[in-house]
Amino acid sequence: VQLVESGGGLVQAGGSLRLSCAGSGFTFDDYAIGWFRQGPGKEREFVASVTYGTPTTYYADSVKGRFTTPRDSAKNVVYLQMNALFPNDTAVYYCAANPGGILPQNMGLESMYRYWGQGTQVTVSG
DSSP states (O other): OEEEEEOOEEEETTOOEEEEEEEESSOGGGEEEEEEEEOTTSOOEEEEEEOSSSOOEEEOTTTTTTEEOOEETTTTEEEEEEOSOOGGGOEEEEEEEEESOOOGGGTTOGGGOOEEOOOEEEEEEO
16 A cells, blocks of 8 residues: 655645545555645644545535545545645645555544555645
8 A cells, every 4th residue: 555645836825736645556546545634833723624435524614624635546546635824724634555454533543554655745835
């Protein structure tokens, strides 16, 4: 199982970016996928997640209404569409995967995810 994030970069405040999490060695439909981020000097935090099977999404309050995480089953890719970015969205963004289900109340816990990507840097300038 491998996860590779891409799509990070530098964007001005108010702009948008779309991150991709590409998987190999497994089928995304069978895995819960989570997005986490770690800003400078901060601990890693939950951003968003999508369940396996019929997708249900969850979002941290700080990104709700601005970020979405659609899954493209045909391409075995999960995206993190980020709109209306703020400078405090600056972070390294990671995708993570776990086979099967995770209870909704646990979707934001790092320990629930078995596999992790290497991360991609997102920098939002003010």
